[in-house]
Structure formats: structure tokens, C-alpha cells
Amino acid sequence: MTQNIKSFEEAVEFHGHSCPGLAYGYKAAEYALKELFSGRSQDEELVAIVENDACGIDAIQFLTGCTIGKGNLIFSDYAKQVYTFIKRDSSDAVRLVQKDKTSMGDFDAKTGELGDKVFSNTATDDEKKEFFERRNIVMKKILEMPGDELYFLKHIKPEIPQKARLFKSHKCAKCGESVAESRARVENGQIVCIPCFEEYSRGW
Ligand SMILES: [Zn+2]
Numbered sequence: 001m002t003q004n005i006k007s008f009e010e011a012v013e014f015h016g017h018s019c020p021g022l023a024y025g026y027k028a029a030e031y032a033l034k035e036l037f038s039g040r041s042q043d044e045e046l047v048a049i050v051e052n053d054a055c056g057i058d059a060i061q062f063l064t065g066c067t068i069g070k071g072n073l074i075f076s077d078y079a080k081q082v083y084t085f086i087k088r089d090s091s092d093a094v095r096l097v098q099k100d101k102t103s104m105g106d107f108d109a110k111t112g113e114l115g116d117k118v119f120s121n122t123a124t125d126d127e128k129k130e131f132f133e134r135r136n137i138v139m140k141k142i143l144e145m146p147g148d149e150l151y152f153l154k155h156i157k158p159e160i161p162q163k164a165r166l167f168k169s170h171k172c173a174k175c176g177e178s179v180a181e182s183r184a185r186v187e188n189g190q191i192v193c194i195p196c197f198e199e200y201s202r203g204w
């Protein structure tokens with residue numbers, strides 16, 4: 001193996017804290033990279049499609065080099081724990097779906113219960129402390145698990161979605177700022193941007 005996959009510690013540095021969400025994303029990226037470049041260095045470009053925008057996406061950006069800014073990370077707002085990685089040369093692609101039995105409560109019922117309390121602001125300080133300790137243990141467990149215990153992975157037809165087109169821009173009739181034609185709205189026959197348009201439509 002000549003693959004050089006960044007460490008979880010480095011991903012934590014990038015993300016700003018360690019959390020189970022980051023661990024899940026780390027495992028997804030690691031599993032996909034191993035599957036797509038088994039035994040070869042990971043120098044080819046990838047395109048990633050992520051179906052949620054939670055903590056794990058930072059690990060995916062950091063490990064795979066697929067980033068919003070470069071345009072090779074596509075965010076589909078479906079609130080699903082699903083990740084697709086496509087090789088730019090169209091030779092291979094994988095789709096990962098997180099397995100059902102891998103939520104925190106499934107690892108440890110007590111952690112799940114405490115989590116419900118913490119996130120609904122009904123936990124005592126002791127319960128909070130216990131939750132974060134237990135959550136840390138769950139996170140370590142996730143990191144130690146093989147990718148195929150956390151995700152279903154399937155090789156799929158490598159189809160790269162069309163690149164973002166460049167659109168003409170217009171000045172918003174209300175705020176005067178520029179907006180791309182693809183995202184512009186029309187209000188009383190004039191072109192406006194989304195924030196100005198929503199202000200108008202609110203409460204009607
Ligand atoms: Zn996080």
C-alpha cells in the first residue's frame with residue numbers, strides 16, 4: 001500500500017473538535033479511498049457527492065481533497081448519510097450508505113438516552129459529563145471498526161454530474177448587488193436576489 005491517508009488527529013485539527021460525526025465521515029472517506037485506489041497512490045482527482053452537511057463532511061473534504069471551493073464536492077441537501085465518490089477519469093465510483101444499526105444508541109443504549117437529554121437541554125451537569133465521556137468511547141469504537149461494518153459500499157457506474165455553468169449576472173433592483181441569473185427572482189417585473197425576494201414574500 002502506498003496510500004497516504006491523513007490521520008484522524010489531523011482531521012480533528014481541521015474540523016476544530018473531535019466528535020462521532022467526524023469519525024463517521026473519516027471512516028467513509030477512508031473506506032472509499034481504499035476501495036477506489038487499493039494499493040495505489042491516491043493522486044487521481046475525485047468528485048464527491050454528499051447528502052448531508054454535518055460534521056462528517058469536514059473529514060471527507062480533508063481526506064479526499066474534494067472541496068466546495070474546488071467544485072468537486074457536491075452537496076445534495078437530502079439529510080441522508082450517503083456518500084458517492086467518483087474518479088475523475090470515470091474508471092470507477094462507489095456509493096456508501098451508513099448502516100442502520102450504527103447510531104450512538106445502538107452502540108450503547110445509555111449513551112443514546114443521555115444524548116436525548118443533553119440535546120433537549122434537560123440533562124443535569126453530571127449527566128452531561130457522563131454523556132461526553134461515553135460519547136468519546138463510542139467515537140473511538142467507530143474509529144476502530146472496519147469500514148464495511150459501518151457502511152454498505154457498492155461500486156456504481158461512474159457518472160460525473162455536469163459541471164456548474166457560468167451564468168450571466170444581474171444587478172438586484174432592490175439592493176443593487178449582483179446575482180447570477182440562475183438564482184435570480186422576478187418581482188413586479190424586476191430582477192431581484194433571493195434575500196430581497198424573500199423579504200417581500202414573507203407573511204403573504
Ligand atoms: Zn463535529
Ligand SMILES: [Zn+2]
Pocket residue numbers: 172173174175176177192193194195196197
Ligand atoms: Zn437584493
